[in-house]
Amino acid sequence: MAKRIDVSGLSAFYGTHKAIDDISMTVEPRSVTAFIGPSGCGKSTFLRTLNRMHEVTPGGRVEGKVLLDDENLYGTGVDPVAVRRTVGMVFQRPNPFPTMSIFDNVAAGLRLNGRYKKSELTEIVEKSLQGANLWNEVKDRLNKPGSGLSGGQQQRLCIARAIAVEPQVLLMDEPCSALDPISTLAIEDLIGELKERFTIVIVTHNMQQAARVSDRTAFFNLAAVGQPGKLIEIDDTDRIFSNPSVQATEDYISGRFG
Amino acid sequence: MASTTPTQIDQAPPVTSSGRSTGRAGDKIFAGLSKGSGILLLVIMASIAGFLTYRASIALSKNEGNFLTTFDWNASANPPVFGIAVLLFGTVVSSIIAMAIAVPIAVGIALFISHYAPRKLAAPIAYVVDLLAAVPSIIYGIWGALFLVPQLNGLNLWLDEYLGWTYVFDKTQVGVARSLFTVGILLAIMILPIVTSVSREVFLQVPRMNEEAALALGATRWEVIRMSVLPFGRSGVISASMLGLGRALGETMAVATVLSPSFLINGHILDPGGGTFAQNIAAKFDEANEFGRDALIASGLVLFLLTLLVNGAARLIIARRKDFSGANA
Structure with missing residues (x-):
């Protein structure tokens, strides 16, 4: 179900510009790891290298290794499409397919992966929506368009869509930044439940959120604008927020910059 | 730079001038111009519609045939019979x-330009497609009559042999391909640029996040197009x-040059013959007498209404599109 991520010597580029430099870290299965850091430090770029979404951007290029258990995602012959089927992603802004119903949104990934009987689909869709704490709100209107839901509901729909295909890892790119506090709380509760089944990596601008939801926290920083982002340190969340080993981390979390 | 800035300020006119502001006059002139243009447009439309209706009514009142069902055009005869x-x-x-020919090809080209072609290739292709729109229709007509028609003989025979059983592709008359089918192909080439460029613009507007949603689920390029691009x-x-x-409905010169006209309804589209509104007007207008022209104008009125209807439908669909485009802002 959940797998360990092992990153070594990873750099990512946009054309000739190096966005992140030589990052290595390990993410344990069934844990939540939060990425924090100032804007432009490359934490979202790094997240997108973990499911090979970075190379979708024109000019996007990656050097280094990402091991999922023992398999290198960037090995020769590895199909990026297959990688994205095992590493799910939730985006900053909720992005359900606007022309699809709620049901079809959740079933979209399953339909890509193969043929399912109607009854199997129904079962998985219900399970996924329950897993995303959305079932009770939408069970009577599964054939209504997904774009008719509120922002928070749409984001939980996107989470249901991502977990319906049973990925090994779930990446979340600032999943709450477009949501109100109550919806944010709902998503944070959900993250706590999901980590029992998935390896979760979450990028957040909100340090309280990182402190609330994550087991481990990674702090990213950049020397100056235009310089590549670097991983400053990664440690248990308690330690990062109480007694970080690098001064820059303490400056950042205490609000002295960024 | 810094040293020149103060002199520029010195030379600038005073902000509060005692006289009238020139801006006000410009405002009035511009408002008048734009209002005038808007009114002019309405006047032109109304005068076209009025002219067509008036002349058409003269012709229709004297028509001995049924305007909608008569298979004949003898407007200059006495009594006049035309339909x-x-x-x-x-x-x-x-x-x-x-x-049927142009839309699938245009969508294919538009998708290629917007989603498949490398950037270096996409721009030239888009340019060439737009160039197709710049070719005058009489050139299409000459090319169609002298090049396309003989080239299509082989295709016609093939269609007749293998699809002849469908009735539509049954070629019952010998002779060169000055048929509705050839006209259709020519029209397809002529409307290709407009359909392609509008489709391309729409495909380019698909929000990045909709495509990424599909990509992140493990969709291939074609699946991304099917899940996000085409629905949008x-x-x-x-x-x-x-x-x-x-x-296509209103095209005149190209059709008139290619088609060998006849006043028959023939469902075998490979057979030469047939006619269109615009082609019929172009072919007969010069030689028609006063009344004959009124009759042609009556047919022009029908074409006018037909294109209005089509454009109105297009507008309606564009308006309905608004509900979809915002996606989930």
């Missing part, structure tokens, strides 16, 4: 053929097609 059945049939059939672009493609249809 638009053949023209309506020819116009609609040739346009349908044009749409569907109504845009429809309205692009309507714009193309509007052009």
Whole structure:
């Protein structure tokens, strides 16, 4: 179900510009790891290298290794499409397919992966929506368009869509930044439940959120604008927020910059 | 730089001038101009509609045949007998053929330009497609009559042999391919640029996050297009097609040059013959007498209404599109 991520010597580029430099870290299965850091430090770029979404951007290029258990995602012959089927992603802004119903949104990934009987689909869709704490709100209107839901509901729909295909890892790119506090709380509760089944990596601008939801926290920083982002340190969340080993981390979390 | 800035300020006119502001006059002139242009447009439209209706009513009041069902055009005879059945049939059939050929190809080209082609290739291709729109229609007509018609003989024979059983592709008359089918192909080439460029614009507007949603689920490029691009672009493609249809319905010179006209409704589209509104007017207008011209104008009125209808439908679809485009802002 959940797998360990092992990153070594990873750099990512946009054309000739190096966005992140030589990052290595390990993410344990069934844990939540939060990425924090100032804007432009490359934490979202790094997240997108973990499911090979970075190379979708024109000019996007990656050097280094990402091991999922023992398999290198960037090995020769590895199909990026297959990688994205095992590493799910939730985006900053909720992005359900606007022309699809709620049901079809959740079933979209399953339909890509193969043929399912109607009854199997129904079962998985219900399970996924329950897993995303959305079932009770939408069970009577599964054939209504997904774009008719509120922002928070749409984001939980996107989470249901991502977990319906049973990925090994779930990446979340600032999943709450477009949501109100109550919806944010709902998503944070959900993250706590999901980590029992998935390896979760979450990028957040909100340090309280990182402190609330994550087991481990990674702090990213950049020397100056235009310089590549670097991983400053990664440690248990308690330690990062109480007694970080690098001064820059303490400056950042205490609000002295960024 | 810094040293020149103060002198520039010195030379600038005073902010509060005691006299009238020139801006006010400019405002009035511009408002008048734009209002005038708007009114002028309405006047032109109204005068076209009024002229067509007036002259058409003269012709229709004297028509001994049934304007809608007569298979004949003897407007200069006494008593005059004329009907638009053949023209309506020819116009609609040739346009349908044009749409059936042009829309899939145009969508394919648009998708290639917007989603498949490397950037270096996409721009030149888009440019060439737009160039197709710049070719005058009489050139298409000459090319169609002298090059396309003989080239199509082989295709016609093939269609006749293998699809002849469908009735539509049954070629019952010998002779060169000056048929509605050839006209349809020519019209397809002519409407290709407009359908392609509008579709391309719509496909390029698909929000990045919609495509990434599909990508992140492990969709291949084609699946991304099927899940995000085509659903988003569907109504845009429809309205692009309507714009193309509007052009195909009214095309005159190319059709008149290629088609060998006859006043028969013939469902065998490979047979030479048939006619369209615009082609019929172009062919007969010079030699018609005063009344004959009124009759042609009556047929022009029908074409005018037909294109208005098509454009109105396109507008409606574009308006409905608004509900989809915002996605989930």
